[in-house]
Amino acid sequence: MKHILFATTLAATLSACTVGTPGMSVGVGVGTGIGRHVGLGTSINIPVGLDRTRTSGNKDGTNVVEEQTVTYFDAQGNARNQPVKGGFHRQLVGRRSNEYIVQDFYSDNNQKRTDPYTLPRSRLMDFRAHPENGALTTYAYNGNVMQQQIFKNGRLVNAKY
DSSP states (O other): HHHHHHHHHHHHHHHHOOSSSSSSSEEEEEEEETTTTTTEEEEEEEEOOOOOOOEOOOOOEEEEEEEEEEEEEEETTOESSSSOOTOOOEEEEEETTTTEEEEETTTTTTSSBBEEEEEEEEEEEEETTTSSSEEEEOOOOOSSEEEEEEETTTTEEEOOO
């Protein structure tokens, strides 16, 4: 009985300390002892929602959120679970009503790829997404402006390359 209680406590303690990509999870485990030094067990992880953001309100209603990575992209713009050499990452800068203010960066040197722009939640994981209304400035790897585009009602109305 001591072995089962110890393994259960150990599994719950260890899994409760894990931090994953989206946040933290709490685990409940059951185990059994095989011999004196080996244990075997299993656990169930339950995600716990943590508000790891510090926000500051601005006059225009925009809340600034400290650097939260939304997603990673490879060099071809496909969404990935982790940084990829030659890829990009999108960070959440803030939120305004039902739109998210995001900014893209080059993963290799952490230099900005875009100025901040707004996206609806449904387009956050789309590398080629652009604002419904507003400007999108894209920078080359060396920091030079590559293109400036203006969108209105989802359509490109002006561009400088």
